[in-house]
Amino acid sequence: xxxxxxxxAFFGALFAIAxxxxxxxxxxxxxTSSEWRMATxxxxxxxxxxxxxxxxxxxxxxxxxxxxxxxxxxxxGFLGLGEKRxxxxxxxxxxxxxxxxxxxxxxxxxxxLQNAPAYKVSEKTTxxxxxxxxxxxxxxxxxxxxELKDKAVEKYKEYxxxxxxxxxxx
Numbered sequence: 001x002x003x004x005x006x007x008x009a010f011f012g013a014l015f016a017i018a019x020x021x022x023x024x025x026x027x028x029x030x031x032t033s034s035e036w037r038m039a040t041x042x043x044x045x046x047x048x049x050x051x052x053x054x055x056x057x058x059x060x061x062x063x064x065x066x067x068x069x070x071x072x073x074x075x076x077g078f079l080g081l082g083e084k085r086x087x088x089x090x091x092x093x094x095x096x097x098x099x100x101x102x103x104x105x106x107x108x109x110x111x112x113l114q115n116a117p118a119y120k121v122s123e124k125t126t127x128x129x130x131x132x133x134x135x136x137x138x139x140x141x142x143x144x145x146x147e148l149k150d151k152a153v154e155k156y157k158e159y160x161x162x163x164x165x166x167x168x169x170x
Contacts, residue, residue: 036102038060041057041060041104042057042058042059042060043056043057044056044057044102044104045103045104046073046104046105046106047103047104047105047106048105048106048107048108048109048110049105049107052109052110054073054075054106054108054109054110054113055073055074055075055076055086055113056073056074057071057072057073057074057104058072058073058074058085059071059072059085059121060072060090061087068090069089069090070087070088070089070090071087071088071089071090071093071104071106072085072086072087072119073085073086073087073088073106073113075110075113075114076114084114084118085118085119086113086116086117086118086119087119088106088108092106092107092108093105093106094106094107
């Protein structure tokens with residue numbers, strides 16, 4: 001008796017989901033002016049309230065409900081080298097529109113961001129894993145290339161010495 005009841009409930013839920021998906025109101029057709037694309041948000045500059053550029057958005061963290069919790073900002077460094085990542089609560093981030101440009105503002109100074117504790121991630125993206133592996137392979141390949149070059153130089157010297165001895169013998 002329980003099986004038919006389960007089957008009825010399952011198929012009822014399935015039809016409800018299919019009906020919702022078929023309803024046009026389940027889909028959006030275009031981006032609104034109040035929405036930001038994540039692809040645009042990542043890499044966007046971060047400014048202080050006084051307009052000083054302090055870094056850029058490196059990551060956005062959200063909880064399981066989809067609510068954004070944290071914005072990770074890259075500060076300092078040059079072209080990503082020596083850069084430090086700092087996390088701030090999403091609630092402190094504000095936005096202004098200036099000259100048809102959206103600006104992301106945090107209520108901190110550059111010095112406060114640079115002196116903040118560094119943010120550490122606990123999970124890596126596929127790209128980070130690939131980059132890490134590629135770096136390890138490159139380091140190993142570089143060491144092997146130096147080792148092979150040194151062996152080649154040794155062999156060349158041995159052949160030179162043998163050739164010099166053959167010349168003296170003749």
